Amino acid sequence: MTSRIQRRTMLGLLAAGAAAPALGACAKGGHASDPTVSTASTAQVGSGGPDMLMIIRHAEKPTGSGAPYGVTDAGEKDDKSLTIQGWSRAGALIGLFDPRDGDGHPAPPRPGLARPTRIFAADPSSGGSKRPKETVTPLAAALGTSLDLRFAxxxxAALAAALRSASGPTLVAWEHQSVAAIIAHLGPVTPKPPASWPGSRFDVVYVFNRHGDGWNFSQVPQLLLAGDSPHPIA
Structure with a gap:
């Protein structure tokens, strides 16, 4: 059991690849305190659960031509990849979406979330951003699932069609400018989500719970890294 816990811990650390030394410098700022674990239903603890769609923006990216730079999981500079802080968030998402207790057993996710049974990310193969895929790759490895990269x-619209027909908890990692386009094709959503996703926010989960032919919308702050906001997007 100890080796299992150690393996899961290493998944988060390996998310930064050769950039791991820089992660140590990032950690000096400290992470936000872990939120209290929920006493959620058993359905949320396992791989099942209600029809829930969770959408996250990819993790932190370069803001210009200078530092912080994007780096691949091998530590090579790449402006289409995550920054060191972004890789830190990618690793921390394991604890958010696949929490474990001290013995390595599945623990209840935070209230409002569920352990995903499938994960979609934007396909970067045509030269697009690698960040959505990189953001959820460590989580997919921890869950033992493959990423669905059918859509770029x-x-x-095609992604939303697949999401409408999906069952169980589903997670999507996408570029923030296009999240509204996904929502627009989901069907009726109540209450109405924000019109746009602010460029400065990487720390929120949009949650859609299926309700009849539509969805109930809510937001869950991630609270994973220092500086994460406890407030939803207005």
């Missing part, structure tokens, strides 16, 4: 940026 610009194919939000």
């Amino acid at each position: 940026k610009g194919q939000e």
